[in-house]
Amino acid sequence: MAIEPSPSIKADDFPASERGQPTAAMVGEYLCPGEVHPISRAVHYARLAAFFPKCRVCEHRRETGSLPRQIVERIDRTLHRVPRESLLSGEGVRGAYLNEIGPREIARFAAAFAVQLWKQRPKRCSLDGADSVREARRAGPAVVLGRDGRPSSPRLVVEAAAALRSMGCRVIDVGIVSAPCVAFAVNHLSAAGGILVTGSGCGPSMNGLDFWEAGAIPWSQPGRLQSVEAENLPRPTRQGGDQRSFQAAVPYSASLLKHFHALRPLHIAVGCASGFVREQFEKIFEQLPGRVEFVSASVADDVDRSRALTLERTACVVRDRGMHCGAVIDDDAQACRFLDESGRLMPISAVALQFARIAREESESPVVVLDDCFSADWPGEAAHERCSDSTREAMTRHMAATAADLGAASNDRYWIRDDYPVCDAIVTTARILQVLSRSDRPCSDLFLNG
Template identity: 35%
Template sequence: MTEPGTSSTKLPAPVGPISYTCPGELYSIPRSIHLARIAAFYSKCRDCPHRFDQGSTVPPPSQNLSSPAAEVRRPVVRTSLLTDESVRGVYLNELTRNRAIAWGEALAAMLWDDKPLIALPPDDGRSSVASDPQIPIGKPATRGPQVVVGFDERPSSPDIVTGVVLGLRRMGCPVIDLGQTGLTVLSFHLQQSGARAGLFVTGAGCDIAMTGFELLDQGGMPFSQSDLVRMESIVNTGIGRQTRQIGGHTPVHPHALYEASLTEHFHALRPLRVAFGTSSRQTQRTVKQIFTRLPCELTPIPLPTRKRDLLNPLDPDLQRIAKGVVDGRHHLGVVVDEDGQHCAFFTDQGRLVTVKEIARLLVEITQRDHLSAQFIMATSLISDARVWLTGRDATAVDGGESNSSLLRSLVDRQAAAAFSGDGRVWFRHEYVACDALIVLANILKALSLSDTPFSEVIDRISTAEGKSP
């Protein structure tokens, strides 16, 4: 007999205390807070595998868990962490330190395939390695392909990069460790050092709970989709060690050399007031250091680490910068995204400048120094670019839409610059650079040619669109 008011079906008593860990967090929370966050529509619950937890409601034993209704409630697990040209996953839920070890090993395995193990002679003081182009003269011989590694400012990045370094060294790859830095700094040092590849731990372009990798080859070009698919296949299947020798680990501080390389782009500028927004403390420190030697005035505006749309004028961070430009009577405003590559510009009237307008302005300023320059354009920009260049010595070439295809065309054709549909720009100087600060330098140079306000310069470009220059 059951007492009145009680159910005839008893719920199973909990075996012990249950704790949960929200995506992107390092600490656990009790079940009560877990349920409260679900009820309050906590943002991280969207990626949590326990987001369908119903509290004390337990399905009766007779319920068919294979029914369509139960299938709908089952959490969806991603089978791949690949985006178009990078790797992204939820920290701890999808990408952990142990998983990062596997990704480091997979990268090493791919590099070993291109450079099989060659036995080096014993170091008796008489052997020479100068004939090996992978071993710089005056430096000790290395047995494995060298990899440059760095990580961004997200809380999860130090944990993930530790796993990557362990995986690379376990496979015999010497690691050049840049520590906490930016993707643009890593790309610069990769091409300066001649290392075989670069791996940058970052969740740029995603919410704070995400982490992942950007992978670059020896020339600073991003890995293609086929390379990433091959790499993830190795991660899922595993691979044996290529050598029993542990790869070396060399910490490097590259920022002074990187900042010196940027200085040459900031010259002959008129006094301009610039509102500068970014979520990267490293980028903010770098641009402050550069502006101390310029006649320009910089107003830093810190932004949160979050996913933002630099093409959308209604994005909250973009609206904040636009308001700061107008209120502070600045000549222009700029937002540099977390990766240091994407950027957005605002006129003195607070209007967001479009990707096409920025591309045309950069084409004009580049042509001043290279009259018959060639430009690589994304497919979405090529028709407009050919109209801009009508009657000029310069030419525009369709480079496709992917970053790897744009960069390949840039290098193969020795073009002056490449432009992507999402606003990124690559310049080819001493090295190939996709750096928002170099873009900023060129915009400042264009505005320094006259006293014309930025808004009038952009209005001229907008009016001229669709017409021959």
């Protein structure tokens, strides 16, 4: 039986995806928006599953392959989100580690901060002749650099230090510290500025930077913080900077002790996620007749929920263990809320009023700075200044300008006058203990009933 030859097959008889030139998806290479090197199909799927921000505007975002249905549904929901135009938050730079902020972004913000510090430095000139003046070589600005205890912070602090040195700054590494400790070091060392690698106020997957200028004045938004967004900055000097270490925690701990003098035996429960803050409380209460008991703080991406859980746990410890009061301190070691002996939350205005009475005993005419949220309800027995903004920068500058003795804001932050306006939850807790030590009355009677 004769076999008929098969008809000839041409490439044009097949669609493009089935010809000898496969599509990008078949080859397995994708190019993320803004990147120059292609990625494999596996990396493409992994980024989709991790909700990589650039996937929202990628032309291949619908190619989900065999990803689980739940992941695909979440991807569809995230496609409608508006991407962040800026990494600046109210009190610093914040972003999801690696997805939004990584070593490159940290270096850029640190370099921009260094440029601003160079602009504030006075020029020193020396005369070479009667008519010639040349600018003398200037030592770079000294910058205090610290970090919090997040797992991503060690890598980011290395990049920040390298960027500062490349801009001619003298880096002073203070290790793992809190925001109040960085502010203390800036003032203690008369540094030009300070940077803290921290994701305070955000979930554990976030990180960022906080900034201070000379005088321990923090940068916020609105304010000087916006100046660190500048890009393509020239180096202010060809001379690289240096780096040294300084144990800022040692003088910082010593400076806290003066706030805890003349206290009666008091027992307090403290809920805080910062290991550095817990260490400071342990050192302080080793020399006091009272007792501190720590409450495990909840840590999750839902910051508000974590704060509520920590507040609830602390209230239970206060009631069950018969504590005189309780303190719940945010991970920035600045914002804090207080509980009476029954576990009830003390109003900010009541706490500020008791602090003002102490300030009136220390000064004949104390000045209190309040933000707009509760300055209208402030009692007439204590004079006050009104600050239209409750950011750390606005309140600190206002206190420095008016030489105020006390500051209070509706965001649970208090400022105590020292060598500079101090916003430190440990110092604020010391004031609470001072109020309780001046009377045998229970905490609720003092703060809730006046």
